[in-house]
Amino acid sequence: MSEEQAPDPDETARKLFSGPISFLKSAPGLQFLPDADVLEVAFAGRSNVGKSSLINKLTNRNGLARTSNTPGRTQELNFFDVGEPLRFRLVDMPGYGFAKAPKDIVRKWRYLVNDYLRGRPVLKRALVLIDARHGIKDIDREIMKMLDEAAVSYHLVLTKADKIKASELAAVTAATEEEARKRPAAHPDIIPTSSETGLGIDQLRKAVIDAIG
Numbered sequence: 001m002s003e004e005q006a007p008d009p010d011e012t013a014r015k016l017f018s019g020p021i022s023f024l025k026s027a028p029g030l031q032f033l034p035d036a037d038v039l040e041v042a043f044a045g046r047s048n049v050g051k052s053s054l055i056n057k058l059t060n061r062n063g064l065a066r067t068s069n070t071p072g073r074t075q076e077l078n079f080f081d082v083g084e085p086l087r088f089r090l091v092d093m094p095g096y097g098f099a100k101a102p103k104d105i106v107r108k109w110r111y112l113v114n115d116y117l118r119g120r121p122v123l124k125r126a127l128v129l130i131d132a133r134h135g136i137k138d139i140d141r142e143i144m145k146m147l148d149e150a151a152v153s154y155h156l157v158l159t160k161a162d163k164i165k166a167s168e169l170a171a172v173t174a175a176t177e178e179e180a181r182k183r184p185a186a187h188p189d190i191i192p193t194s195s196e197t198g199l200g201i202d203q204l205r206k207a208v209i210d211a212i213g
């Protein structure tokens with residue numbers, strides 16, 4: 001008796017993320033011209049929330065995106081082209097909202113992010129990362145508003161879930177979900193993750209694949 005084995009969607013997604021990766025860093029003042037045929041998913045969130053760590057975990061490559069204890073490490077857009085057979089691009093965005101950020105950096109961030117987000121047909125989804133210990137802050141609402149206005153659909157992703165108790169994670173997930181439901185461009189499902197334990201990583205890979213079709 002032979003049984004047809006349905007492909008495991010987690011395994012399929014893992015394979016798509018494990019191909020060759022090339023890296024392109026935006027230079028200041030560069031126009032971020034999209035490649036018409038390469039779809040993008042952008043990682044946004046407060047400084048130090050864990051954007052770069054999550055990209056490393058998703059692609060299973062330590063040190064691909066630079067991580068740091070110093071908030072504000074990533075100040076440009078970093079593009080990671082994931083290779084065969086499905087080509088897509090992960091975009092590591094500069095973090096927002098770190099204390100003591102000089103005004104000119106904040107202004108630069110706004111210009112950069114606004115320029116990048118608006119009218120970019122290849123940008124299929126943004127992942128807005130929220131620290132599970134803190135929940136959504138006003139500064140996160142600012143970027144959610146930008147995304148709502150630019151009609152870029154986004155997924156709210158909780159990070160550093162390993163740092164809190166399961167009951168606290170359940171509470172912050174519910175609160176985040178409630179807020180997401182009121183947002184026109186937000187996906188209703190919240191994805192709790194940890195780059196330490198790997199929680200939610202398979203789910204997040206599937207969300208990315210889903211977004212790029």
Ligand SMILES: Nc1nc2c(ncn2[C@@H]2O[C@H](COP(=O)(O)OP(=O)(O)OP(=O)(O)O)[C@@H](O)[C@H]2O)c(=O)[nH]1
Nearest residue numbers: 047048049050051052053067068072073074095195
């Ligand atoms: N415990 C724990 N620590 C994490 C996790 N994700 C990231 N970190 C730590 O948080 C710090 C910041 O992580 P990054 O990935 O550099 O954060 P970022 O959002 O890219 O920061 P910027 O580039 O400054 O905007 C690092 O010290 C990471 O090791 C996680 O899931 N769990």
Ligand SMILES: [Mg+2]
Nearest residue numbers: 051052066074
């Ligand atoms: Mg970073």
